Amino acid sequence: MVWKVEQAVAWIEKTNALIQSNKEYLTELDQAIGDGDHGLNMSRGFQEAEAKVSSTDYDTIADVFKDTATVLMSKVGGASGPLYGTAFLKMSMVLKGKDPVTQAEFADAVEEALNGIKQRGKADQGEKTMIDVWHPVADFLKNGQNVQAEKLEETAQQAMENTKDTLATKGRAAYLQERSRGHVDPGSTSSFYLFQALADVWKEGA
Amino acid sequence: MANVGVVLISHSSKVAEGTKDIISEAVSDVKVIPAGGTEEGGIGTSAPKIQQALEEADDGAGVILLYDIGSAGMNAEMAVELTERKNCYIAEDIPLVEGGYVAAVEAGMGKSVEDVLSSLRKSFSS
Numbered sequence: 001m002v003w004k005v006e007q008a009v010a011w012i013e014k015t016n017a018l019i020q021s022n023k024e025y026l027t028e029l030d031q032a033i034g035d036g037d038h039g040l041n042m043s044r045g046f047q048e049a050e051a052k053v054s055s056t057d058y059d060t061i062a063d064v065f066k067d068t069a070t071v072l073m074s075k076v077g078g079a080s081g082p083l084y085g086t087a088f089l090k091m092s093m094v095l096k097g098k099d100p101v102t103q104a105e106f107a108d109a110v111e112e113a114l115n116g117i118k119q120r121g122k123a124d125q126g127e128k129t130m131i132d133v134w135h136p137v138a139d140f141l142k143n144g145q146n147v148q149a150e151k152l153e154e155t156a157q158q159a160m161e162n163t164k165d166t167l168a169t170k171g172r173a174a175y176l177q178e179r180s181r182g183h184v185d186p187g188s189t190s191s192f193y194l195f196q197a198l199a200d201v202w203k204e205g206a
Numbered sequence: 207m208a209n210v211g212v213v214l215i216s217h218s219s220k221v222a223e224g225t226k227d228i229i230s231e232a233v234s235d236v237k238v239i240p241a242g243g244t245e246e247g248g249i250g251t252s253a254p255k256i257q258q259a260l261e262e263a264d265d266g267a268g269v270i271l272l273y274d275i276g277s278a279g280m281n282a283e284m285a286v287e288l289t290e291r292k293n294c295y296i297a298e299d300i301p302l303v304e305g306g307y308v309a310a311v312e313a314g315m316g317k318s319v320e321d322v323l324s325s326l327r328k329s330f331s332s
Contacts, residue, residue, distance in 0.1 A: 037250075075244075086284070
């Protein structure tokens with residue numbers, strides 16, 4: 001996998017498409033164990049992010065991710081704004097001056113994004129948050145030279161589904177204690193769409 | 207010598223502005239800037255909006271930021287990282303209304319930003 005600006009832009013576009021078509025589902029998931037605004041917040045944020053990156057000429061991938069971060073931070077509103085904003089900001093920092101981006105560099109960027117999310121959210125793996133998807137994906141990308149897009153998607157999907165049986169200890173869902181079990185985590189689901197979109201870009205020959 | 211400024215961060219612009227109204231009854235010579243709601247005026251918080259508020263609140267003596275729930279604290283952190291201003295402190299685990307009041311009163315006495323923060327911690331430690 002080698003990435004240029006157009007793949008980075010396509011990633012944001014495809015993520016937005018998945019978020020828009022699953023907006024109601026994300027809202028349902030969040031109504032079950034959160035405050036019910038995840039679908040609306042994510043659809044507004046990624047709509048604006050796509051509008052921004054599709055209409056701008058970029059020289060570097062770092063700049064695509066920096067603009068994505070800025071838009072998500074200012075437009076999302078809920079906890080996802082600073083968390084996804086931090087993730088893209090960290091990726092932008094790691095990838096600065098690296099064009100085109102290799103798989104190893106991209107893996108470093110995702111790992112740093114994961115660290116940023118953990119620090120910002122003061123959370124760790126196994127607490128029924130988006131970290132439960134980011135962590136295995138970051139590990140997956142770091143392992144092996146020629147990782148496959150299908151495997152990436154599978155890893156993210158499995159990780160998302162695993163959050164169903166986990167007890168929430170962070171965020172609004174933590175107030176529900178045992179009742180948070182049996183529901184898939186909304187933030188893990190939107191993170192799955194992000195990595196599903198990544199796999200799609202990859203399959204198209206990144 | 208300038209006084210420390212205070213930024214009130216809430217998911218609701220009404221809560222942030224109402225808190226400022228309560229404080230203004232008692233304190234007049236301290237900049238108290240509300241940063242409530244999203245950029246569109248909805249329920250939520252916004253790091254750029256908070257950043258703008260803290261830059262408005264800072265007269266050179268530093269700023270104390272107080273927040274209400276959940277993501278407000280994360281966006282406060284982001285705002286502090288984004289700004290180039292120094293001496294911006296987030297009052298962690300301090301109630302917005304009561305803490306904002308204490309912070310403004312202490313700032314009005316001309317205390318340093320570190321002293322205001324330590325007064326807050328003392329007042330609300332349980």
